[in-house]
Amino acid sequence: MPRWCSGRNPTRSVRQAIPVLAALAVALGGAGAALAAQPQPWQMWAQPAASPTMAKIDNLHIYLTLIMVGICLLVFALLFYVIRRFHHSRNPVASKRTHNTPLEIVWTLIPVLILVAVAFPSFRLLYFMDRTTEADMTVKVIGHQWYWSYEYSDHGGIAFDSFMKFDEELEPGEPRLLAVDEPLRVPVGANIRLLLTADDVLHSWAVPALGVKQDTVPGRLVESWMRIDEPGVYYGQCSELCGVNHAFMPIEVRALPQAAFDAWIEETRQAQGLPPADDPASHPTSTAALP
Ligand SMILES: [Cu+2]
Structure with missing residues (x-):
């Protein structure tokens, strides 16, 4: 048995940890689902929306998160591809290429389109939140x-x-x-x-x-x-x-x-x-x- 686990049975440790992890998962999941208008212990997400404004904020938050996850996945995929494809063992002679016009147009246009896709719903929500024209x-x-x-x-x-x-x-x-x-x-x-x-x-x-x-x-x-x-x-x-x-x-x-x-x-x-x-x-x- 290696020294780092001497005197302890790793299987038993994992078994002992399961109820703790399960309780933690219930606490985290429950905090998100509980109807609350105040902070809850272990709360992970925003409080449940109680107004049209907050419901729209929640929706925008999910929309922006999906865009961010997509960008992160793309960047990591490109990173791993480059690390593997251009490792010196597979690519001993480096390229001397200094520019590529079609590629540069694409990597400028795509971020512009993403920013436009973020800006429109953001401004729509800002104006919705700003004031009501039909106050009671x-x-x-x-x-x-x-x-x-x-x-x-x-x-x-x-x-x-x-x-x-x-x-x-x-x-x-x-x-x-x-x-x-x-x-x-x-x-x-x-x-x-x-x-x-x-x-x-x-x-x-x-x-x-x-x-x-x-x-x-x-x-x-x-x-x-x-x-x-x-x-x-x-x-x-x-x-x-x-x-x-x-x-x-x-x-x-x-x-x-x-x-x-x-x-x-x-x-x-x-x-x-x-x-x-x-x-x-x-x-x-x-x-x-x-x-
Ligand atoms: Cu204050």
Whole structure:
């Protein structure tokens, strides 16, 4: 028996490793398949898409990965062919050829076509993500050091701050460092225009399952949008380094059925002493006329 395995039975070691590898495979596969709107242990892929934007991002990702795999296979195949075919034992006299016009045209045209095939779906998705022309409602998102504020300008001017919950405040099942005291509540199936800004430094409002990641810039109002297809809770985090507590200003979005959302709006409006939503005075900052 060689020294490197002295005292150990290699067959037994392999047998012992099988359950560990099987558990690892289940964990990796399960993480990809689990319906989650927050990071999972051993997660390998993106969170399941919960918005049309994220579904399109997933599709583009798969498309680009296939192109990359094809290019890698071609390059490796050429590399191995050259190593073998032009080894000095098979090709003792090297070629003196300096150029080959047809070959050079081909190896210029093919990359150009690949770049065009990448550019068109990329730009189409960029414009799709950019804004919605058919917004059902508008929410203003404001980044602060180190919390978020939300304003519902179409719903009587409801506004509140959203702070991370400390460990001792967490309800059972709520994720640490992601749950907040006042989540952003939105109705399911509505096109929600997001108007984002910051009042001190750069922040970034990012929710992976919704495919939204938008820098917020002091003094500028930038636009994005989302539509959530399923009721649920979707977590995100500030994604632009903004100071010492950058890691502690998470984002929690709750998608509610329309009736539950309306009830919450009414309850919050009364709690904040705001006029009814159908009162013209309740739209002081309405953005409904935006293009
Ligand atoms: Cu930050």
